[in-house]
Amino acid sequence: MARTLIHVPPSPRRGEVIEIRVTIAHPMETGYRPDDQGRTLPRDILTHFECRYNGRRVFAAEMHPAIAANPYLAFTLRVQDSGSLAFTWEGDRGFSQTETVSLQVT
Amino acid sequence: MSNTRRDRAAPVSRRRLLGAGAMLALAARPATAQVLLEADLREAIARWCAGAQPREGRVTLDIAPLVENGNAVPITLRAASPMTEADHVTELAIFNERNPLRDVVRFTLSPASGRAEVSTRIRLATTQHLVALARMADGSVWQHTVEVIVTLAACVE
Amino acid sequence: MAIVLLLGRALAADADPRRTGFDFMSPALQALQRDDTQNPALLWVQEGAALWARPAANAKACATCHADGSQRGMAARHPRIDERSGRPITLAGRIDQCRQAHQGEAAQGADGAGVLALGAYLAMASRGLPLAPDSDPRMAPWVERGQRLWQQRMGQLNLSCANCHDQNAGRRLGGAAIPQAHPTGYPSYRLEWQTLGSLPRRLRSCLAGVRAEPFAPDAVEWLALETYLARRASGMALEGPSVRP
Numbered sequence: 001m002a003r004t005l006i007h008v009p010p011s012p013r014r015g016e017v018i019e020i021r022v023t024i025a026h027p028m029e030t031g032y033r034p035d036d037q038g039r040t041l042p043r044d045i046l047t048h049f050e051c052r053y054n055g056r057r058v059f060a061a062e063m064h065p066a067i068a069a070n071p072y073l074a075f076t077l078r079v080q081d082s083g084s085l086a087f088t089w090e091g092d093r094g095f096s097q098t099e100t101v102s103l104q105v106t
Numbered sequence: 107m108s109n110t111r112r113d114r115a116a117p118v119s120r121r122r123l124l125g126a127g128a129m130l131a132l133a134a135r136p137a138t139a140q141v142l143l144e145a146d147l148r149e150a151i152a153r154w155c156a157g158a159q160p161r162e163g164r165v166t167l168d169i170a171p172l173v174e175n176g177n178a179v180p181i182t183l184r185a186a187s188p189m190t191e192a193d194h195v196t197e198l199a200i201f202n203e204r205n206p207l208r209d210v211v212r213f214t215l216s217p218a219s220g221r222a223e224v225s226t227r228i229r230l231a232t233t234q235h236l237v238a239l240a241r242m243a244d245g246s247v248w249q250h251t252v253e254v255i256v257t258l259a260a261c262v263e
Numbered sequence: 264m265a266i267v268l269l270l271g272r273a274l275a276a277d278a279d280p281r282r283t284g285f286d287f288m289s290p291a292l293q294a295l296q297r298d299d300t301q302n303p304a305l306l307w308v309q310e311g312a313a314l315w316a317r318p319a320a321n322a323k324a325c326a327t328c329h330a331d332g333s334q335r336g337m338a339a340r341h342p343r344i345d346e347r348s349g350r351p352i353t354l355a356g357r358i359d360q361c362r363q364a365h366q367g368e369a370a371q372g373a374d375g376a377g378v379l380a381l382g383a384y385l386a387m388a389s390r391g392l393p394l395a396p397d398s399d400p401r402m403a404p405w406v407e408r409g410q411r412l413w414q415q416r417m418g419q420l421n422l423s424c425a426n427c428h429d430q431n432a433g434r435r436l437g438g439a440a441i442p443q444a445h446p447t448g449y450p451s452y453r454l455e456w457q458t459l460g461s462l463p464r465r466l467r468s469c470l471a472g473v474r475a476e477p478f479a480p481d482a483v484e485w486l487a488l489e490t491y492l493a494r495r496a497s498g499m500a501l502e503g504p505s506v507r508p
Contacts, residue, residue, distance in 0.1 A: 078219070178303075
């Protein structure tokens with residue numbers, strides 16, 4: 001499991017547009033870098049991210065090697081009901097990780 | 107130098123070429139001064155636009171004009187949109203000119219986004235142009251081009 | 264009275280010509296470092312916090328011996344004399360040593376995963392505190408040796424650290440600003456590395472930069488340089504784990 005940093009405002013009001021920030025530890029190896037022997041390191045990146053709000057997909061990202069290592073994404077969401085936010089990252093070599101955070105809307 | 111047939115012909119055709127070139131350049135330049143991008147970048151953008159003709163405006167790419175290290179460059183993509191069911195941004199994308207691959211990132215938004223605003227950090231191989239695009243629910247496509255200067259570390263490991 | 268004190272402090276601050284690498288960065292990177300929700304080093308800080316609390320196989324966690332709250336100040340007090348060896352020890356060295364001695368962990372070096380994570384965690388815990396390395400007289404010969412190394416021309420480029428970081432700090436080399444090279448932000452998320460790294464790693468890349476043969480991995484030169492750098496930066500505020508180009 002890769003380390004993640006997830007920032008969701010703690011008590012948003014119903015109807016408020018909040019900003020969510022997520023970071024995941026991942027080298028995002030581009031497939032163009034040489035190792036110290038001159039051999040090209042194989043590509044190993046995260047390719048997809050999605051956020052589901054109470055099960056419904058509200059935001060997605062398709063990432064290419066041009067996304068920096070330890071990918072950071074900040075996006076917005078208009079909150080209505082309390083519930084859960086599920087963040088899923090997928091990528092090369094079958095990478096798949098989901099982190100779930102509860103959302104308390106006042 | 108020498109009075110060869112080629113030399114005598116050259117000045118005439120050069121003048122004609124220059125004239126034709128100037129006409130072409132004037133014709134190619136749209137009303138708003140636009141950067142002429144590399145062909146493969148234009149093709150990548152055209153594929154993403156899927157037939158829609160991109161117009162300048164509504165989308166902005168916030169990025170430092172001068173970057174100290176191209177490994178992680180903070181950017182914010184914004185599009186002017188009420189993000190209602192009727193009028194919202196469905197996709198945002200960034201394409202580049204000089205990285206090994208043209209694609210940088212593509213985002214899918216929805217009315218639930220509330221605002222069309224996404225931030226991330228990207229890699230830039232060198233000084234180049236970036237093109238930000240937004241696709242709206244009505245199918246219209248909007249674009250914005252920026253140039254970023256990337257300096258490199260003086261002390262290379 | 265308060266106004267006089269404030270004025271005095273302001274004047275004193277103006278009188279100190281020392282600036283951290285933070286001041287030489289672009290606004291975008293400064294913003295990145297300042298924002299704990301964006302600074303990638305926080306991935307390591309979070310990991311370090313978990314490691315601090317987690318018992319090792321022998322059931323000892325860092326928290327078992329180190330009282331809660333004692334984390335603050337640890338980074339500020341290093342390097343300091345290690346009684347066992349009689350030599351200075353850096354915070355990274357101390358973390359590595361503690362993990363081996365008390366938790367049965369293998370040696371990792373300053374850039375080992377656990378050492379970096381705990382180093383980041385402890386650097387964050389001392390953020391804002393003035394760097395106050397040991398003033399024990401046994402430190403002095405190490406500071407002096409470090410200063411001589413600092414002033415010694417090295418490598419194919421035949422440059423000393425002082426040539427760039429004392430005499431030309433603030434100017435530009437290539438497109439990059441030359442900082443004063445104070446170690447107030449280590450471990451540091453260096454964009455060039457695309458990961459968090461230690462001060463010894465940065466010093467190695469400095470030597471590579473002037474095309475000098477690096478000292479052996481366990482050479483005392485590294486320790487002397489770190490000791491001198493800490494003395495040179497004494498009193499400057501620690502930044503927590505920094506972002507650097």
